[in-house]
Amino acid sequence: MELKDVKSPQDLKHCSVEELNHLATQIRETIIGQVAKHGGHLASSLGVVELTLALHYVFNAPDDKIVWDVGHQAYVHKLLTGRYDRFDTLRQQGGISGFLKRNESVYDCFGAGHATTSISAALGFAVARDHFNRNNNVVAVIGDGSMTGGMAYEAINNVGASKQNMTIILNDNKMSIAPNIGGFSKYLNRVISNPVYNKMRTDLDRLMNRLPGILGSRFRDLFLQVENAAKNAVKPGRFFEDLGIRYFGPIDGHDIDELVMILERVKQQQGPCLVHVLTEKGRGFDAAEKNPTKYHGCGAFDPESGLPLAPGNPNPSLTSVFGNTLLQLARKDKRIMGITAAMPTGCGMDIVAKELPDRVIDVGIAEEHAVTFAAGMACDGVVPVVAIYSSFMQRAYDQIIHDIALQNLHVVLVLDRAGLVGADGPTHHGAFDLSFLRTVPGMTILAPSNENELRDMLTAAIDMEGVVAIRYPRGTALAAELVPSEGPFDYKSPKILEKGSGILLLGAGFMTNELKKTAAVLRENGYNPTLVDARFIKPLDQECYRSLFDSHNVIVTLEDNTKVGGYGSAIAELLSDLGYTDKKLYRFGLPDRFVEQGEIKALYKILEIDGESVAKQLMEKL
Numbered sequence: 001m002e003l004k005d006v007k008s009p010q011d012l013k014h015c016s017v018e019e020l021n022h023l024a025t026q027i028r029e030t031i032i033g034q035v036a037k038h039g040g041h042l043a044s045s046l047g048v049v050e051l052t053l054a055l056h057y058v059f060n061a062p063d064d065k066i067v068w069d070v071g072h073q074a075y076v077h078k079l080l081t082g083r084y085d086r087f088d089t090l091r092q093q094g095g096i097s098g099f100l101k102r103n104e105s106v107y108d109c110f111g112a113g114h115a116t117t118s119i120s121a122a123l124g125f126a127v128a129r130d131h132f133n134r135n136n137n138v139v140a141v142i143g144d145g146s147m148t149g150g151m152a153y154e155a156i157n158n159v160g161a162s163k164q165n166m167t168i169i170l171n172d173n174k175m176s177i178a179p180n181i182g183g184f185s186k187y188l189n190r191v192i193s194n195p196v197y198n199k200m201r202t203d204l205d206r207l208m209n210r211l212p213g214i215l216g217s218r219f220r221d222l223f224l225q226v227e228n229a230a231k232n233a234v235k236p237g238r239f240f241e242d243l244g245i246r247y248f249g250p251i252d253g254h255d256i257d258e259l260v261m262i263l264e265r266v267k268q269q270q271g272p273c274l275v276h277v278l279t280e281k282g283r284g285f286d287a288a289e290k291n292p293t294k295y296h297g298c299g300a301f302d303p304e305s306g307l308p309l310a311p312g313n314p315n316p317s318l319t320s321v322f323g324n325t326l327l328q329l330a331r332k333d334k335r336i337m338g339i340t341a342a343m344p345t346g347c348g349m350d351i352v353a354k355e356l357p358d359r360v361i362d363v364g365i366a367e368e369h370a371v372t373f374a375a376g377m378a379c380d381g382v383v384p385v386v387a388i389y390s391s392f393m394q395r396a397y398d399q400i401i402h403d404i405a406l407q408n409l410h411v412v413l414v415l416d417r418a419g420l421v422g423a424d425g426p427t428h429h430g431a432f433d434l435s436f437l438r439t440v441p442g443m444t445i446l447a448p449s450n451e452n453e454l455r456d457m458l459t460a461a462i463d464m465e466g467v468v469a470i471r472y473p474r475g476t477a478l479a480a481e482l483v484p485s486e487g488p489f490d491y492k493s494p495k496i497l498e499k500g501s502g503i504l505l506l507g508a509g510f511m512t513n514e515l516k517k518t519a520a521v522l523r524e525n526g527y528n529p530t531l532v533d534a535r536f537i538k539p540l541d542q543e544c545y546r547s548l549f550d551s552h553n554v555i556v557t558l559e560d561n562t563k564v565g566g567y568g569s570a571i572a573e574l575l576s577d578l579g580y581t582d583k584k585l586y587r588f589g590l591p592d593r594f595v596e597q598g599e600i601k602a603l604y605k606i607l608e609i610d611g612e613s614v615a616k617q618l619m620e621k622l
């Protein structure tokens, strides 16, 4: 059997273990070849090749439900479920998603992109199955990193009590994006070092099965006690077992034979089971095995050496501008502590941690906890700086309101990846932060339009009051070098960049740079717009805005947030509150629908929010 001939998991059913291993080799070659060309999530998928083959061999998707967590490891699943022919479109505009999407395939029974949803969703499938008297199997596949998220514990608490027939596959590669952290990770390591238990349990199982005919129920009870004593003595999986979830493992996640045997066994099992599978992140690609963090998600690379292909933009990333600024601030100000939710490299906290390891805390994939944890620190004099991607911050909305803002605590929230993020698509676009943060009383929201402002805003935010959020996009600085600060950041006012009359162009954050292009086109066409960098999305400096409104009749806003409740809405509210009824307001921003994956600049064009498109639309209206 060749990979190109696998049209559905049914085609695997008659494969021998040798043939499955042959497919595993082809799958790895295909994934490496594709990610080398266009980038993507490499290491996680390489680690679950055998596991995915075994799952699709034993279970009957799509009737059986295989619920993947995050979905960044689901490339193998895609290749086995009829998407081989479209695999070269992965993560590109109009192509297949890098995650899971119900409307992409019937085999993607539950969409994903954010971590720690699979067990909850799988329990939902199990309850629905029983409700309708169906008899399919339900399997959740979750990584050890995703098991650091609180929802996993809420879910297993529910699963254990519900006694549903379902299987949780714990894919343990000891890695999140960075090495996995925390007590649960240590617990799993202890479990792994106790493999003797597994054999003992299997032997006891075998004996138990023979008992009724031989020794009767009295001895059966005795053996149950023996089993419990053994379990308590060595304790692997005890945590799950005590919650009512039968533990199997740890097993070698690269041995298809063993995987198939265990999965066949749990399929027959009554009640919830957890299979603890050990895998190696990056398996089969030397560079990724050596550096799984680098190849967790990567750009195009040379498939032989693993070296990046195109030298990227030479300007520093905004993430690194943030990290370096925070490091400089933290060196001088002992009050500052950095918090990351399992994204030290993605958020730039690694820059601080490298020099000041005691000043950065990685809490795991636990955005809600990160924010409340920061609130606790803030109560006692720490200035916590919590860096979380915009789309992941959605998880911590109540914590921002209830634990920080309501108690008027001073915490700095740093939202990287605000606005469109590109190939990761709708699960990851930071499309909503301005809207959800703007509703929080007492909130300050800062949106730098360049790297110098980012530095100056962060510096100022440390000494502000209450909850302060700084949001900026996935991308690089506008210039190779930062310019020295002009002095203390002008507290609360927007910045007038170009003075004109008639048309007022108001830009939120980096979209101000698109509006610069709009202004240029308008000027070429005889208009004389004023260009303003909003800087503060909240609060709005009423005096400054009043004077701007007084001297312009057409007001234009541009943002990379949804137009629903974003900066443009804030300006509409202000116009109304201040009694301006005769102004023309045109709001440009993300539409009220989910935006698909694609290159960021190309998406701006499609959505007509690039500078030139805004100018064109304006001139049609004027």
Ligand SMILES: Cc1ncc(C[n+]2csc(CCOP(=O)(O)OP(=O)(O)O)c2C)c(N)n1
Residues within 6 Å of the ligand: 043, 044, 045, 047, 070, 072, 073, 113, 114, 115, 142, 143, 144, 145, 146, 147, 173, 175, 176, 177, 281, 296, 341, 342, 343, 365, 367, 392, 395
């Ligand atoms: C809510 C949320 N926070 C953070 C992330 C970013 N993220 C994606 S994968 C990942 C690590 C997941 O680790 P694990 O589940 O062990 O899978 P592995 O990468 O090891 O295969 C993280 C932190 C996310 N997708 N969702």
Ligand SMILES: CC(=O)[C@@H](O)[C@H](O)COP(=O)(O)O
Residues within 6 Å of the ligand: 041, 070, 072, 113, 177, 296, 297, 346, 417, 421, 424, 428, 474
């Ligand atoms: C799967 C996931 O959620 C992360 O790996 C994310 O894709 C990282 O995004 P960046 O590439 O923008 O850091």
Ligand SMILES: [Mg+2]
Residues within 6 Å of the ligand: 143, 144, 145, 146, 171, 172, 173, 174, 175, 176, 180
């Ligand atoms: Mg992992």
